[in-house]
Amino acid sequence: MKFFYLSSNPNDEEAYVIHERECGDMPGIYERDYLGPYNSGQEALRKASSLKHNVKLCEKCCKPQEYSVVSNIKDI
Structure with missing residues (x-):
């Protein structure tokens, strides 16, 4: 939690x-x-949007996390 x-x-x-x-x-x-x-920043954004209009996430600290999914499954 942040x-x-x-x-x-x-x-x-x-x-x-x-x-x-x-x-x-x-x-x-x-x-x-x-x-x-x-x-997440998205949860904070939902809360902030209920308090003020024109709210956005900081581009430096609240960037969405990017995940890579790699599969090592081989055909049997």
């Missing part, structure tokens, strides 16, 4: 940005609101 924060002020694109706790781009303590613990 902890997420929402910027209190919109960015240059008029969007409020969601950050993970460890993000280097997260606004200062007085410029952010705590969203809570979530399993």
Whole structure:
């Protein structure tokens, strides 16, 4: 589980940005609101969308995880 924060002020694109706790781009303590613990940025986005309009995930810390599935199954 990760902890997420929402910027209190919109960015240059008029969007409020969601950050993970460890993000280097997260606004200062007085410029952010705590969203809570979530399993993914998408869960935090759903919560933030109920609080503010024009909300987006930080491109640096909330990128979707990419998974590779490799199969080693051989025909018998």
